[in-house]
Amino acid sequence: MSDLTLDDTIFQHLKTTFSTISDRMEATRRSLRGADATVVGESQLIEDVQDFADEWGYGIKQLGKHTQGAVKMINTIGDTFDKLDLDLAESLKAKKKGK
Template sequence: MTDLRLEGTIFEHLRKTFSTVADRMGDARRTLRHTDGSVVGASKLVDDLHDFADEWGYGMKQLGKHAKGAVKMIDQIGDSFGELDKELAESMKPKKKGK
């Protein structure tokens, strides 16, 4: 190969991190959804708590969605980098003289 390097572990670490974000956001959304807001007492406060949970639930869903998109991009970058590295290595090989 060539001197063009990017550690594969960087991609592996990023991919693992972003892959787990969607799962963690889903867990948090489910927890918020199943929270009993009535324990806070006053009905206005219960309504506000439910509104908060709904808004945060939507935001967490969006974060999970974007994290999945980031995983796809990380995979594409890794694939493209690998191909470019191979092409660069090929271009640096000595040319064979024709007959």
């Protein structure tokens, strides 16, 4: 290995955090979708509550998609870093052999 280092726990922590966010967002979206707006009574208020739940449900779904995308990007960064680290180590070995 070369002197280039990056603690893998950073990537694991980020993946865990973003995965947790995605799971919580999905649970919230399901809760909003299942909310009974009729308990508020008045028909216009019921409609407003349902509209709110629909809009927030869509937004939460989009946030969940973005957090899943972030996890994929973190994986890509980690894989790329590992490859670069190995390439650097190999180039240092080759340079030492060439002396």
